[in-house]
Amino acid sequence: MAAVAVATRWWLLLVLSAAELGVARALQPPNILLLLMDDMGWGDLGVYGEPSRETPNLDRMAVEGMLFPNFYTANPLCSPSRAALLTGRLPIRSGFYTTNGHARNAYTPQEIVGGIPDSELLLPALLKGAGYASKIVGKWHLGHRPQFHPLKHGFDEWFGSPNCHFGPYDNKARPNIPVYRDQEMVGRFYEEFPINLKTGEANLTQIYLQEALEFIQRQQAAHRPFFLYWAVDATHAPIYASKPFLGTSQRGRYGDAIRELDDSVGRILRLLRDLSIAENTFVFFTSDNGAALISAPRQGGSNGPFLCGKQTTFEGGMREPAIAWWPGHIPAGQVSHQLGSIMDLFTTSLSLAGLEPPRDRAIDGLDLLPAMLQGRLTDRPIFYYRGNTLMAVTLGQYKAHFWTWTNSWEEFKQGIDFCPGQNVSGVTTHSQEEHTKLPLIFHLGRDPGERFPLSVASIEYLDALRRITPVVQQHQEALVPGQPQLNVCNRAVMLLWTSA
DSSP, rough: OOOHHHHHHHHHHHHHHHHTTTTTOSSOOOOEEEEEEOOOOOGGGGTTTTOOOOOHHHHHHHSEEOOOTTTSSSSHHHHHHHHHHSSSSSSHHHOOSSSSSOOOOOOOTBBBOOOOOSSSOOOHHGGEEEEEEEEEEEEHHHHHSGSGGGGGGGGSSSESSSSSSOOOOOOOSOOEEEEEEEEEEEEBTTBOOOOTTTTBOOOHHHHHHHHHHHHHHHHHHOOOOOEEEEEEOOSSSHHHHHHHGOOTTTHHHHHHHHHHHHHHHHHHHHHHHHHGGGGGEEEEEESSSSGGGGTTSOHHHHHOOOSSSSSSSSHHHHHEOOOEEEETSSSSTTTTOOOOEEEHHHHHHHHHHHHOOOOOOOOOOOHHIIIIOOOOOOOOEEEEEETTTHHHHHHETEEEESEEEOOOOOHHHHTOOSSOOOOTTTTSSSSSHHHHHHHOOEEEETOOOOOOOOOOTTTHHHHHHHHHHHHHHHHHHOOOOOOSSSSSSSSSSHHHHGGG
């Protein structure tokens, strides 16, 4: 009966969409390809205004598809945002946070003990119900111990690493980070998979590209729908690119990496066309969090007009580039002003497969198909969490900050700066400032840089506060935090790899 319900729902979606768009679709659900960049900023693409215009393939993808200028991650750091994408849930629900300090960012470095809990239902496991083959290429970052690996959570195949390409290490007290093919470790960064820190040369993006192309070809030949999660990390410091791309950008090594990723996306989309499956493949491009300005200018990107960057809940840390592409279905050359979230990719992917989201848990993701196919906008809040703390919320054009904080004075005095060249008095604070009684409210349409908070005495402020307050209260009253997974680090966890 469940299979019949899935097929019926998919058929109804086909009929309704075809009737509205005049498009005939295949009965097989579409392939799903999610392209997740690492630390790539909102302002890094030509279509978003980057002046060097070195992303022709991504710019063309936007022209042929739909741009989402108001698209957000669920956390300003790698691991929690990736957990949110694959579960459709805020990281605080899945346990991807720490209680070791108020509003403290946390992720899964190689010493962390925790990871994605067995109780969480990940997208690839659910897509199996509609017959999908699934693969992750690149960075997992949801736990390093074997019980947390991708194949234990629904993926059929994996080529990549549990972590980013940090190192090199001494391989004794601190081993280099492993690279896996499925369940087998096939090497380590800086060893079998070399990265030249001096020149920035590494072939990893080319290896990841070939893994993607081969998987697509293999699934197309088998006439099986596929889910490919391409989670590359060349734009995360230390930045790398392969030799043909080094020195080719006006933006230095970071631009070289961008150019290679752009070329790779172009080759993936070209393959879809060559195989005549472009019209049956939904592709979405975005990033896990904003550009890491702490690494700028040589190893960090651009967040365009937005304030601060990675690790903060200002717009620069949370608003991401986003492009949807599905020829023959998503109208070309469109811009959607739907407030979108990385968690929406979970719900939208299930909808594409004709599946319902799990009903036994809170799902924060929204189905974006009505926005993409019919231009329908849904009013919804965007919650900005840092650790286990709700820092801010956006509703419509208004954003309310309940806490402001960049990083500590101690770190800042040591040269660690999440907002270089940006200082907004009372906003970019180096101590945790509470505004829960009278939040700082900005109109993002007029003030996307969050520089001019509304006067608390203005009618506009009071009207915005009246709209936002019940939404936040309802959210907080219903919230059930998951067991924190990122509280405990233990270096002994790393030593398990030395015999792998």
